Amino acid sequence: MFFMDVDKQVIETPRAQTCCGENVVEYAELKYVKLSFIPLFPFYTHYQTQCKVCKSSVEAPLSRTSLLSIFNKFIGIIIVLFIALYFWQDYHEDIAKEMDILKLPQKYDFYLIDNNRFNKVQSQRSEFVIAKVISANKDAIEIVISNYIYSRKRDLIKAIRLDTLVFDDFFSSKSQFITLAELNALYKEEIVYRILRPFNYTLFGGVAVRPTMPEKLYKGYNPTAINQEGIRSYRNNDFVEALSLFKQAAEQGDAWAQINLAQMYRDGEGSKIDNAQALHWFSEAIKLGNKTAEFEYQQLCKKEITCKL
Structure with missing residues (x-):
C-alpha cells in the first residue's frame, strides 16, 4: 500500500x-x-x-x-502527475464515448450490468451480466440478458475475449424492453456500469457480432464441441482442463480454439506464460483466415523482441 x-x-x-x-x-x-x-x-x-x-x-x-x-x-511527482493526467484523460474519453452511444442506441450495443441492482434483489453475492441490444428506436430498446452470471466484473471481459457473445446459448431467448429514459437512469445510477459498441465486429479482441458476409469468408467459424467444452471449463476456473481441451481442438484445426489456447499461454492460465507458444497458435489461426488472431498476434508481437510482424 x-x-x-x-x-x-x-x-x-x-x-x-x-x-x-x-x-x-x-x-x-x-x-x-x-x-x-x-x-x-x-x-x-x-x-x-x-x-x-x-x-x-x-x-x-x-x-x-x-x-x-x-x-x-x-521529478517523481512530475511523472506521477503526467501518469495521472493520462489516465484521467483516458477515463473521460471513455465516458464521452459511452454518452454518445447512450444518446443513440444501436442494435448490437452491449451493456455490462449489476444484476442484483437491476432486478432489485439484495444479496451478499455480487452478480454481473451482459445485455445485448437486439433492436432500437427513438423511444426504447429491446435487450436480451446473458444466461451466464459472473461474480466479478473482470470475468465479463474474459468472457467477451473468449468470443462467448456469439454462441447460440449465451443470451436468453426472452427479451425485454427498456425506454431510453429508463436506460439513462440505469446508467446514471451505475446499474448499467459500462456501455460498449463493437468495432469491426469485436470487443477486447473477441468476436462480439457474427459478420454478415459470405460463408466462404468465414468457413469454420462455428467452434467445435471440444472448444465449447474448454470454454465451460474456463468459466469454472479449471484452467488446466480448459488448456488441455483447447489444445485438442486447436490440433484438429479449430481456429477459435487456437486463439483461446494462445490467449491462455499468453496470460499464463493453466501453464506458465509462454509467448512463443501463444504466437505459434495465433499464427496457426491466421493461416485459417481468422482476423481476430491477426489482431492478437500483432499486439503480442510488439512486446517480443524476437518477433517479426
Missing part, C-alpha cells in the same frame, strides 16, 4: 571559505512530503554553514541549492 509521509535530506556542499585550516561546509536541509518512496513536494528548507573542525557556524552563505537539484529530487 502507499502511504503519505514526511522525510528530509541534508545536502553537504564544500565552500572555498576556510576555518581552522579547513574548508567550511554548507548544509542544506530539505524537508518534503513523499508517497511511499516517491518524493512529492518540498515544504521547508534550512541552510547553515559550519566548520567541520570546531563545529562553529559561519555567516550564512549567499548561495543556495540550485533549482535543478530540487527539480531532480522531485
Whole structure:
C-alpha cells in the first residue's frame, strides 16, 4: 500500500571559505512530503554553514541549492502527475464515448450490468451480466440478458475475449424492453456500469457480432464441441482442463480454439506464460483466415523482441 509521509535530506556542499585550516561546509536541509518512496513536494528548507573542525557556524552563505537539484529530487511527482493526467484523460474519453452511444442506441450495443441492482434483489453475492441490444428506436430498446452470471466484473471481459457473445446459448431467448429514459437512469445510477459498441465486429479482441458476409469468408467459424467444452471449463476456473481441451481442438484445426489456447499461454492460465507458444497458435489461426488472431498476434508481437510482424 502507499502511504503519505514526511522525510528530509541534508545536502553537504564544500565552500572555498576556510576555518581552522579547513574548508567550511554548507548544509542544506530539505524537508518534503513523499508517497511511499516517491518524493512529492518540498515544504521547508534550512541552510547553515559550519566548520567541520570546531563545529562553529559561519555567516550564512549567499548561495543556495540550485533549482535543478530540487527539480531532480522531485521529478517523481512530475511523472506521477503526467501518469495521472493520462489516465484521467483516458477515463473521460471513455465516458464521452459511452454518452454518445447512450444518446443513440444501436442494435448490437452491449451493456455490462449489476444484476442484483437491476432486478432489485439484495444479496451478499455480487452478480454481473451482459445485455445485448437486439433492436432500437427513438423511444426504447429491446435487450436480451446473458444466461451466464459472473461474480466479478473482470470475468465479463474474459468472457467477451473468449468470443462467448456469439454462441447460440449465451443470451436468453426472452427479451425485454427498456425506454431510453429508463436506460439513462440505469446508467446514471451505475446499474448499467459500462456501455460498449463493437468495432469491426469485436470487443477486447473477441468476436462480439457474427459478420454478415459470405460463408466462404468465414468457413469454420462455428467452434467445435471440444472448444465449447474448454470454454465451460474456463468459466469454472479449471484452467488446466480448459488448456488441455483447447489444445485438442486447436490440433484438429479449430481456429477459435487456437486463439483461446494462445490467449491462455499468453496470460499464463493453466501453464506458465509462454509467448512463443501463444504466437505459434495465433499464427496457426491466421493461416485459417481468422482476423481476430491477426489482431492478437500483432499486439503480442510488439512486446517480443524476437518477433517479426
